[in-house]
Amino acid sequence: MPRRRIGFWYRFAAVLCKPPLVVLIKRDWRGMENIPAEGGFITAVNHNSHVDPFAYAHYQYNTGRVPRFLAKAGLFRKGFVGAAMRGTGQIPVYRESTDALSAFRAAIDAVERGECVAFYPEGTLTRDPDGWPMTGKTGAARVALQTKCPVIPVAQWGANELLPPYAKKPDILPRKTHHVLAGPPVDLSAFYDREMSPDLLKEATEVIMAAVTALLEEIRGEKAPETPYDPRQVRIEQRRRTAAQEKTQETAQAQTRAHAQGTAQVQAQREEGQGT
Known part of the structure; x- marks a missing residue:
């Protein structure tokens, strides 16, 4: 299938964004030969800075296969940014609404048209204290298994040193x-033609994230944690600790009240004895 032309809006965005990127950061770009020259595919990319979507888009733009990112729907609504998002073919994500699945349908349609769809499987900036990829969400795996398209793992590092996560x-x-x-490409053939259950999607996502993490290990020259940071488990553990602390505080308060009541009773008895 022929690839889509880059188009006016993507070229215009490149004219605006490439000069400051070239000035601000040097480039160590490898693996471009793994980006398919034709046909639809997915890239699965780690996310560690608000700058890295621009830096990574620059990398892939230079391969001739521009990425279509999944982005918050609010960015598409107004003004120049909205026009640019629509013009460059980005895919709106409607979170917590009945249209939430439309992004996956749009991603599938884009892949089937021969496009590249870039996924940040983590869904947000990494919260791992050392910047390693977290556990992934299943969207990329869902699209990959439904279309059987190539999934190209991509690791990036350095934009986070320019602008660390959540820095201003x-x-x-x-x-x-x-x-x-x-x-x-990540080999997902073991998951093809099977019921697309939550467990299957989770397992396929783990394979994708393991490939991304291995590439980042190569870039950084060190090993990632054996168990990826899991925001959901961290939230569960935080809630458990909070509940335990509240329980301890309630117990301590009850003991304090009981002690105070006991002291008051003893004092009352003494005063009554002195009165007689």
């Missing part, structure tokens, strides 16, 4: 290097 100001000097490494 960039650290411009010294000039940072944006490292990108794209790997060969």
Whole structure:
């Protein structure tokens, strides 16, 4: 299937974004040969900075296969940004609504048209204290298994040194290097033609995230934690600790009240004895 032309809006966005990116960050880009020249595919990319969508888009733009990102629906509604998001073919995500699944349908349609859809499987900036990929959400696996398209794992590092997660100001000097490494397609054939259950999607997602993490290990020259950071489990553990603390506080307060009541009773008895 022929690939889609880059188009006016993507070229215009490149004219605006590439010069500051070239000035701000050096580039160590590898694995471009693994980006398919034709046909639809998915890239699964780790996310560690608000800058990295632009830096990564620059990388993939230079391969000639521009990515279609899934982005919050609010960005599509107004003004220049909305026009650019629509014009570059990005895919709106309607969270917590009846239209939430429309993004996956749109992603499937884009892949079947021969497009590249870029997924951040983590769904948000990593919360791992050392910047490693977290556990992933199942959207990329769902689209991949339904279309049987190639899934290209991509790891990136360096944009987070320019603008760390949740930081408000960039650290411009010294000039940072944006490292990108794209790997060969993830083998998901073991999951094809099976019932698309939550367990199957979870297992396929783990395979995808393991491939992304292995590439980031190669970039960083160190090993990732054996167990990926899981925000859901962390929230459960935080709620458990909070409940335990509240229980301890309630017990302590009850004991304090009981002690006070006992002291008051003893004092009352003494006063009564003195009165007689």
